[in-house]
Amino acid sequence: MFAADRNIALELVRATEAAAMAAGRWMGRGDKNAVDGAAVNALRYFLNTASICGVVVIGEREKDEAPMLFNGEVLGAEKYPEVDIAVDPIDGTRLTALGLTGAISVVALSEKGTMFNPKNIFYMNKLVVGPEAAHVIDINLSPAENVARVAEVNGKALDHITVVIHDCPRHEELKTAIIEVGSRIKLIPDGDIGGALLTCKDHGGADLLMGIGGSPEAVITACAIKCLQGNIQCKLWPRNEDDIAESRRRGLDLDQVL
Numbered sequence: 001m002f003a004a005d006r007n008i009a010l011e012l013v014r015a016t017e018a019a020a021m022a023a024g025r026w027m028g029r030g031d032k033n034a035v036d037g038a039a040v041n042a043l044r045y046f047l048n049t050a051s052i053c054g055v056v057v058i059g060e061r062e063k064d065e066a067p068m069l070f071n072g073e074v075l076g077a078e079k080y081p082e083v084d085i086a087v088d089p090i091d092g093t094r095l096t097a098l099g100l101t102g103a104i105s106v107v108a109l110s111e112k113g114t115m116f117n118p119k120n121i122f123y124m125n126k127l128v129v130g131p132e133a134a135h136v137i138d139i140n141l142s143p144a145e146n147v148a149r150v151a152e153v154n155g156k157a158l159d160h161i162t163v164v165i166h167d168c169p170r171h172e173e174l175k176t177a178i179i180e181v182g183s184r185i186k187l188i189p190d191g192d193i194g195g196a197l198l199t200c201k202d203h204g205g206a207d208l209l210m211g212i213g214g215s216p217e218a219v220i221t222a223c224a225i226k227c228l229q230g231n232i233q234c235k236l237w238p239r240n241e242d243d244i245a246e247s248r249r250r251g252l253d254l255d256q257v258l
Contacts, residue, residue: 028099
């Protein structure tokens with residue numbers, strides 16, 4: 001008797017579903033660490049039963065040196081296929097802890113050795129659009145120019161364009177620039193993976209995502225946006241001189257469009 005074939009995609013769905021359900025028990029209880037811990041435990045358990053041999057390249061809470069789902073951890077129940085793994089058991093732990101919407105549990109796989117790892121650069125400048133405008137954006141242009149390009153290709157007036165932006169102090173100039181061209185902003189407190197996916201939904205209510213956010217989330221977002229035939233462009237965003245020096249030591253090009 002032959003064992004039934006196993007669908008890796010469905011195994012990943014079950015893993016993220018388990019993480020979301022485990023985290024959901026802590027929704028609205030004000031403890032984001034409990035939300036994160038429950039999701040991490042559930043996701044890790046199910047990934048260790050999946051039909052893969054994977055290495056975590058983009059780890060959960062990498063900036064905080066988490067004890068599980070860390071970079072380099074090997075997961076899976078088989079020797080093949082060998083894959084790179086990016087995980088975010090809950091993108092939006094604070095949202096969940098506060099009882100808000102917008103959190104998402106995500107896993108992405110790629111062939112071994114192919115997933116980009118930003119390592120010491122924890123943030124990127126991001127520009128995301130859906131399929132219709134995938135060919136017209138350029139992160140080296142101004143926000144106003146990109147909004148105008150997207151409006152033209154989508155056949156919309158500027159005041160019908162909505163840009164998703166993470167609501168934080170560093171984006172004050174960006175918010176002002178979008179409003180000054182006559183377009184709308186949709187501010188999100190956290191969870192820019194979910195925010196980026198809105199640009200690829202027919203009724204998502206967003207045309208672009210712009211701004212600076214986490215590098216691990218950018219890699220996972222790129223996997224999803226590629227599957228949805230949208231486009232994401234990113235540039236590494238060093239926080240300080242130490243980040244710049246370390247990037248130069250590693251040979252990273254901070255001007256490269258990723």
